[in-house]
Amino acid sequence: MLDTTSPMARMAKSLEKYVVLSPGDRDAILALPFKVTSYESGAYLVREGDRADKCALLMTGFAFRHKLTGAGTRQIVAIHVPGDLLDMQNLFLDYADHNVQMLSRSDVLTVSRSAFGALAKSAALIGHAVLLGVLVDASVYREWILNIGRRDARGRVAHLICEIAARLDMEGLPPGQDYELPMTQEQLADALGLTPVHVNRVLRILEDDGLILRKSRQIRLPHWEQLRRASDFDDRYLHQAQTKGISTAEGGLEWSGTEA
Amino acid sequence: MLDTTSPMARMAKSLEKYVVLSPGDRDAILALPFKVTSYESGAYLVREGDRADKCALLMTGFAFRHKLTGAGTRQIVAIHVPGDLLDMQNLFLDYADHNVQMLSRSDVLTVSRSAFGALAKSAALIGHAVLLGVLVDASVYREWILNIGRRDARGRVAHLICEIAARLDMEGLPPGQDYELPMTQEQLADALGLTPVHVNRVLRILEDDGLILRKSRQIRLPHWEQLRRASDFDDRYLHQAQTKGISTAEGGLEWSGTEA
DNA sequence: CGTTTAATTGAAAGCAGTCAAACTATGTGG
DNA sequence: CCACATAGTTTGACTGCTTTCAATTAAACG
Numbered sequence: 001m002l003d004t005t006s007p008m009a010r011m012a013k014s015l016e017k018y019v020v021l022s023p024g025d026r027d028a029i030l031a032l033p034f035k036v037t038s039y040e041s042g043a044y045l046v047r048e049g050d051r052a053d054k055c056a057l058l059m060t061g062f063a064f065r066h067k068l069t070g071a072g073t074r075q076i077v078a079i080h081v082p083g084d085l086l087d088m089q090n091l092f093l094d095y096a097d098h099n100v101q102m103l104s105r106s107d108v109l110t111v112s113r114s115a116f117g118a119l120a121k122s123a124a125l126i127g128h129a130v131l132l133g134v135l136v137d138a139s140v141y142r143e144w145i146l147n148i149g150r151r152d153a154r155g156r157v158a159h160l161i162c163e164i165a166a167r168l169d170m171e172g173l174p175p176g177q178d179y180e181l182p183m184t185q186e187q188l189a190d191a192l193g194l195t196p197v198h199v200n201r202v203l204r205i206l207e208d209d210g211l212i213l214r215k216s217r218q219i220r221l222p223h224w225e226q227l228r229r230a231s232d233f234d235d236r237y238l239h240q241a242q243t244k245g246i247s248t249a250e251g252g253l254e255w256s257g258t259e260a
Numbered sequence: 261m262l263d264t265t266s267p268m269a270r271m272a273k274s275l276e277k278y279v280v281l282s283p284g285d286r287d288a289i290l291a292l293p294f295k296v297t298s299y300e301s302g303a304y305l306v307r308e309g310d311r312a313d314k315c316a317l318l319m320t321g322f323a324f325r326h327k328l329t330g331a332g333t334r335q336i337v338a339i340h341v342p343g344d345l346l347d348m349q350n351l352f353l354d355y356a357d358h359n360v361q362m363l364s365r366s367d368v369l370t371v372s373r374s375a376f377g378a379l380a381k382s383a384a385l386i387g388h389a390v391l392l393g394v395l396v397d398a399s400v401y402r403e404w405i406l407n408i409g410r411r412d413a414r415g416r417v418a419h420l421i422c423e424i425a426a427r428l429d430m431e432g433l434p435p436g437q438d439y440e441l442p443m444t445q446e447q448l449a450d451a452l453g454l455t456p457v458h459v460n461r462v463l464r465i466l467e468d469d470g471l472i473l474r475k476s477r478q479i480r481l482p483h484w485e486q487l488r489r490a491s492d493f494d495d496r497y498l499h500q501a502q503t504k505g506i507s508t509a510e511g512g513l514e515w516s517g518t519e520a
Numbered sequence: 521c522g523t524t525t526a527a528t529t530g531a532a533a534g535c536a537g538t539c540a541a542a543c544t545a546t547g548t549g550g
Numbered sequence: 551c552c553a554c555a556t557a558g559t560t561t562g563a564c565t566g567c568t569t570t571c572a573a574t575t576a577a578a579c580g
Contacts (some may be wrong), residue, residue: 067406070492075406091394097399097497121384128381131391132352139357140393141401144329146335148409149453153568184526192410198568200528217579232330237357413536444558458536460560476545 007036007109009056018132025123034111038100046100052090054110059084060107062182067098076191083134083153104182108191119178136239143237148193156192157202158231165221166235178220267296267369271317272347276390285383298360306360312350313382314370316341321366322442327358336451339424343431345393364442396499403497408453416452417462419489425481426495438480
C-alpha cells in the first residue's frame with residue numbers, strides 16, 4: 001500500500017484520501033513530470049501576488065499560509081502537515097492572495113500547473129479529488145474563524161493543538177507519541193490572533209492544568225479526552241470520513257504518559 | 261446578455277463569473293430540473309449535520325453561514341448576497357459542517373445534488389467553475405481570519421462593510437447608492453467576533469468620523485476611499501478579475517453623497 | 521563560546537466584554 | 551388609529567482578558 005518507488009506515489013496516496021482512483025488514473029499520476037525540492041525553514045513556496053505556476057505536495061516538514069495587514073501584522077491562516085496537497089489553493093486563481101512559507105526544513109514535490117491542470121481536466125476523478133481537498137481546506141478555515149472569533153485564549157490554543165495532533169494522526173504519523181510542534185510561540189500567536197506573550201502564559205496554564213506536557217517544543221497530550229473537551233474540539237470538520245481509509249479509533253488517541 | 265426567461269439563466273450567469281461557458285454548457289444548465297423556493301428571514305437552508313442533497317443559488321435576499329461553539333456562542337463565517345452560489349460548500353462532502361440561514365426573506369433556486377453533480381462531472385468547464393467558486397470562497401475565509409485575528413474592532417467593522425458593499429457592487433446591484441445592510445447589530449457582532457454592544461459603539465465612532473452615514477439599517481458610504489483606507493480593505497481577495505466581465509472602475513466606486 | 525533568537529515573567533494600561541437599564545423601532549390586535 | 555408587545559438599539563458604569571512595555575533567562579546556532 002505504501003508505494004515508495006516514486007515520489008508521485010505519495011501524490012496518488014494524498015489524492016486517494018478523497019477518492020478511489022482507478023489504476024489508469026493512478027498510472028497517469030505516476031507518469032506526471034515532477035520535481036522534488038528541499039526548502040529551508042522560513043523559505044517561501046508562494047508569495048502573495050505571484051502567478052501560481054505549480055502545484056505541490058508537502059512530503060516532509062511543516063508549512064503555513066499567511067497574510068499581512070496593511071499595518072504589517074501577520075495572520076497565519078492555515079498550518080500544513082506532511083502529506084498535504086499545498087497549492088490547489090492558488091493553482092487555479094489568477095494570482096496568489098497569500099503567502100505559503102515553510103515552518104521547518106521540508107521536501108516538496110512540485111508538478112507544473114499546466115501538466116497537473118491538464119490531468120485534472122481530463123481525468124474527472126482527479127479533478128474531483130482536488131475539489132474535495134479544497135472543500136476540506138475551506139471547512140478548516142471556517143473552524144478557524146470560529147476558533148479565533150468565539151473562543152477565549154485558552155480554548156483557542158488548546159483547539160489548535162488538538163487540530164494539529166489530529167491531523168498528524170490522520171496522516172499516519174505516530175499517534176499516541178509526543179509530537180513536535182515546529183512552531184515558535186510567536187507563530188502560534190499569529191495563528192491564533194493573540195500575542196506571543198499571552199500564548200506563553202496560556203501554554204503555562206494548560207500545563208499547570210495537566211492538559212499538556214512540554215519539553216522545549218515537544219508536546220505530549222497525556223489526557224487527550226480532557227484536552228478535547230477543554231478546547232471544544234470536534235474532529236468532524238476535518239472530514240476524515242470523506243478521507244475514506246484511515247480509521248483512527250473513533251474517540252481517542254491513547255497517550256501513555258501521566259505526569260511529568 | 262441578461263436572460264430572464266428562466267431562473268436557470270441566473271445560474272448560468274453566476275457560473276459565468278468564473279468561466280466562459282460554451283453554448284452547449286449553457287443549454288445543459290438551462291435544461292436542469294430546478295425549483296424556486298421562498299424562505300422567510302431566519303429560515304434554515306442547511307443545518308449542521310444534514311446530508312447535503314441540493315445545490316442552490318441565492319436569487320434575492322441575503323443569507324449567512326454560521327457555526328456554534330460547544331458553549332452555544334455563534335460565529336457567522338460568511339455572508340451571501342444575491343447571485344451567490346450557495347451550496348457548493350457542502351454539496352460534495354459527506355455532511356454539512358455548518359448552518360446556512362436566511363438573513364432576509366429570500367428566493368432560492370435549488371437543483372438536486374444528483375442532477376447538478378452529474379452535469380459538473382460530464383461538463384468539465386462547469387466543474388471548473390464550481391472549483392473556482394469554492395476557491396474564491398476560501399479566499400474570503402482567509403481574509404475573515406485575518407480580519408478577526410488581526411484588526412481592532414473599528415477596522416473589523418469597517419472592513420466587513422467594505423466587503424459587503426464591494427460584493428453587492430460586483431453583483432451589479434446599484435453602486436454609489438445607499439444600500440441596506442440587512443443585519444442586526446447582534447449578527448454583525450457574531451460575524452466579527454465582537455459583542456453587540458461594542459459593535460454599536462464602533463458604528464457610532466465610524467459615523468462620528470464621517471466614514472459612514474446611517475438611517476436605521478440603511479448605510480451610505482460617503483467617502484469610500486477613506487473608509488477603504490481606514491479598514492485596510494483591498495478587494496483583490498474577492499478575485500473579481502477571475503470573475504472576468506464586470507469591470508468596475510479599478511480603484512474606487514464614486515459615491516455622490518457628502519454630508520448628512 | 522559568543523551571538524542571536526526564542527521563551528518567561530512582572531507590572532501597568534487599554535480595548536472590548538459584561539451587566540443593566542432606557543429608549544426606539546416595528547408589528548399586532550382592538 | 552392608538553395601545554401594547556416584542557425585537558433591536560443605545561448608553562453608562564464597571565470589570566477583566568489580553569496587550570504593551572521592559573527586563574531576564576534559556577535555548578539554538580555557527
